Amino acid sequence: MTDIKKTPAGSKTAGQSIMLDRRQLLLGAAGAAIGTATLGVASGLGIRPARAADRTEISFASASFFGKEGLGDLVKAFNESQSRITVKFIELPPPSSSTEVYQGLVQQLARRNGTPDVFSQDVIWIAGFASAGWALPLDEYFPKDKRADYFPGTVAACTYGGKLTALPWFVDSGMFYYRKDLVEKHGGKVPETWADMAAMAAEAQKAGDAKFGYLWQGKQAEVLVCDAVEIIASNGGSILSADGKSSVIGDDAAVAAIQFLYDTINKTKISPQNVLSWDEEPSRQPFTSGEAMFMRNWSYVYPIAQDPKASHVVDKVAVAPLPHFAGGKSSACLGGYQLGVNANSKKREAAIEFLTWMSSPETQTRLALNFGLAPSRPAIFQDAKLKAEQPFMASLQNVFTGATPRPITPQYAKVTLALQSSISKALVSGNVKAELQAAAAQINKIVG
Numbered sequence: 001m002t003d004i005k006k007t008p009a010g011s012k013t014a015g016q017s018i019m020l021d022r023r024q025l026l027l028g029a030a031g032a033a034i035g036t037a038t039l040g041v042a043s044g045l046g047i048r049p050a051r052a053a054d055r056t057e058i059s060f061a062s063a064s065f066f067g068k069e070g071l072g073d074l075v076k077a078f079n080e081s082q083s084r085i086t087v088k089f090i091e092l093p094p095p096s097s098s099t100e101v102y103q104g105l106v107q108q109l110a111r112r113n114g115t116p117d118v119f120s121q122d123v124i125w126i127a128g129f130a131s132a133g134w135a136l137p138l139d140e141y142f143p144k145d146k147r148a149d150y151f152p153g154t155v156a157a158c159t160y161g162g163k164l165t166a167l168p169w170f171v172d173s174g175m176f177y178y179r180k181d182l183v184e185k186h187g188g189k190v191p192e193t194w195a196d197m198a199a200m201a202a203e204a205q206k207a208g209d210a211k212f213g214y215l216w217q218g219k220q221a222e223v224l225v226c227d228a229v230e231i232i233a234s235n236g237g238s239i240l241s242a243d244g245k246s247s248v249i250g251d252d253a254a255v256a257a258i259q260f261l262y263d264t265i266n267k268t269k270i271s272p273q274n275v276l277s278w279d280e281e282p283s284r285q286p287f288t289s290g291e292a293m294f295m296r297n298w299s300y301v302y303p304i305a306q307d308p309k310a311s312h313v314v315d316k317v318a319v320a321p322l323p324h325f326a327g328g329k330s331s332a333c334l335g336g337y338q339l340g341v342n343a344n345s346k347k348r349e350a351a352i353e354f355l356t357w358m359s360s361p362e363t364q365t366r367l368a369l370n371f372g373l374a375p376s377r378p379a380i381f382q383d384a385k386l387k388a389e390q391p392f393m394a395s396l397q398n399v400f401t402g403a404t405p406r407p408i409t410p411q412y413a414k415v416t417l418a419l420q421s422s423i424s425k426a427l428v429s430g431n432v433k434a435e436l437q438a439a440a441a442q443i444n445k446i447v448g
């Protein structure tokens with residue numbers, strides 16, 4: 001690469017239009033930038049682009065995702081890819097701070113003043129945002145033939161009251177990370193039941209091969225609900241009854257599942273007490289630093305585990321479906337963020353154009369490669385580079401598509417707080433049955 005120089009702001013030399021900063025070159029934006037003297041490049045040089053005023057400005061609010069680049073880089077690439085629209089990025093906290101991201105969005109959308117024009121939304125908020133009338137129905141912009149390019153389950157998750165109120169973006173699901181070398185040493189077979197997992201983890205700990213047997217997320221936060229939903233489902237239980245009108249979280253299947261999590265800390269001792277205050281990143285760190293044998297987490301962890309600058313376990317990690325209870329089936333909690341247009345946006349056309357770009361095969365591939373976020377378009381799972389860099393994605397495609405949703409209700413924000421609080425109390429006190437029955441009673445009042 002030549003000419004990777006920073007030009008002092010304000011200097012206007014003949015060669016300035018080809019003096020891009022290194023990041024732009026690395027991002028492959030150079031061609032587009034040279035050709036169009038776009039906003040991003042020009043402002044980096046301290047000159048105002050001649051036609052900035054002709055551009056429609058829209059705002060995009062989103063949680064910030066963790067990866068080899070930031071979401072701001074994607075926004076910049078969009079701005080540089082065309083000359084009609086400028087997107088202003090409003091960065092919210094990371095998705096692990098789910099409640100804060102949710103509140104940030106609600107505060108803005110509830111003003112009904114059209115800001116932000118576009119937003120990303122956790123799959124659990126779609127029903128609530130749609131029923132509040134904040135999310136523009138997108139059916140006319142993305143008719144049936146376009147929707148056929150996405151996983152039917154994701155389209156269904158983006159549909160509320162018969163209308164498409166979100167555009168599929170990425171799919172997330174809980175995964176079982178394991179250390180290949182340690183599994184090899186302690187039996188050779190990846191455990192499929194929770195009991196086998198606990199036994200193998202305890203053995204590896206005893207042998208001094210792993211400080212921690214199993215890491216998961218017990219913090220009183222959204223991710224705890226995710227961990228709970230999947231382990232409960234892996235015992236045949238669930239949060240809501242089949243008709244969605246009452247809670248069955250106080251039933252035996254759910255109680256036994258949460259009891260297992262309690263026991264990982266207090267009985268089998270394969271998990272440290274600290275998991276009770278850990279969400280995604282604090283539990284990821286000891287795993288990628290080589291201190292743990294097994295971990296439950298999302299797909300974003302894989303590229304980090306394979307990055308020599310961030311990980312001590314490069315090439316030692318693989319991913320499998322989460323274990324299940326004897327007689328049960330493996331289950332993964334459905335996560336992921338989808339795109340929405342503010343129903344009060346006055347710039348719908350621009351918003352739709354940005355949405356289309358964000359969810360395009362190219363951008364979804366970039367999201368998968370650089371952020372470890374799984375595409376909502378099945379075709380991308382076959383991408384050769386993705387298969388080479390993150391082989392688990394294609395092999396676990398059915399884990400993503402078969403994931404178990406959290407309760408689908410416009411009241412989800414209330415349901416999750418009840419769940420977070422009761423499950424957390426159950427895990428701290430060990431009064432699992434009583435706490436889960438209290439949760440059921442509370443949830444019955446909310447959804448009943």
Ligand code: GLC
Nearest residue numbers: 095096122172222223335336
């Ligand atoms: C991930 C999931 C999201 C979930 C969150 C919880 O970002 O994609 O659905 O709510 O984790 O921390």
